[in-house]
Amino acid sequence: MACILCATDSFSEIGEKRGFTIVKCTNCGFVYTTPLPREEELIKATQKKASNFKPHVSLSRKIRYHFFASRIKRLFSQHDRIRLLEIGCNQGNFLSAIKSDKKFVATGIDLNSAALQYARSQGLHVLEGTLESHNFSSKSFDVVVALHVIEHLHDPIRTMTEINRLLSEGGMLITIVPCVTHIKARLAGIKWKYFGPPSHLWYFSPKTFALLLEKTGFAPVYSSCFYNRAHLKTIARKG
Structure with a gap:
């Protein structure tokens, strides 16, 4: 399978996991899974997890959500009203943290129906499905x-192209993804915990995520790979 970022079909193999091969593009360095599962299989696998859903979040994770929400509140402190969409909101932990600031009009979207049912019980506005299935109007958020x-x-x-369409002029995208160039990933090799197909398909570095943007x-505004966690946090502005 050719690289989705640069269209090069030359790659080196990192290793095999769960019947899939993790490869690295020889041109741009993007790391990805091949072969790519069918989209219908991925959606069904995600929805199947709903049967095992139990509403729970650890105290440490709850603290991280509130800290992350507080950073976003400061980022938009000069705005009167912010229309926010969280993709992959699950049971709504981040939405619960952000909604304490009334200027945020927050919506969540996810495939896990059981998690969404719990989120609604907490007074959150959430929708079931993929982003593309809801056909939001342009500049909705x-x-x-x-x-x-x-x-x-x-x-x-x-x-990502659909997200760009949904954002207002100058709108912001805030993401966290596993960072494949983190020291933990380099040391672990194919045993790195985030090499997890078919759930995880794409593995970004700061360079390759910038290419995706x-x-x-x-246009990237801020990017940082946490020193103690293999997570790449990025803030980008609609170009």
């Missing part, structure tokens, strides 16, 4: 948040 979502997508270029009409 001022900020889109996707925390550990993009690595799961069947077609990240399609979804450029290809889908975004």
Whole structure:
């Protein structure tokens, strides 16, 4: 399978996992899974997990959500009203943290029906399905948040392009993805915990995520790979 970022069909193999091969593009360095599962299989696998859903979040994770929400609140402190969409909201932990600031009009979207049922019981506005299935109007949101979502997508270029369409002029995209160039990933090799097809399909570095942003009409504002966690946090503006 050719690289989705640069269209090069030359790659080196990193290793095999769960019947899939993890490869690295010899041109741009993008790391990805081949063969790519069918999108219908990915959606069914995600929905199947709903039967095992139990509403729970650890105290440490709850603290991280509130800290992350507080950073976003400061980022938009000069705005009167912010229309926010979280893709992959699950049970709504981040939405619960952000809604304490009344200026945020927040919507979540996810495939897990059981998690969404719990989110609604907490007074959150959430929708079931994929982003593309809802056909939102252009410029419907001022900020889109996707925390550990993009690595799961069947077609990240399609979804990122759709996010760009949904954002207002100057709108912001805030993401977290696993960082494949983090020291933990380098040391673990194919045993790295985030090499997890078919759930995880794409593995970004700061360089290759910047290529994805450029290809889908975004300009990076901030990017950092957490020193103690193999997570790449990025803030980008609609170009």
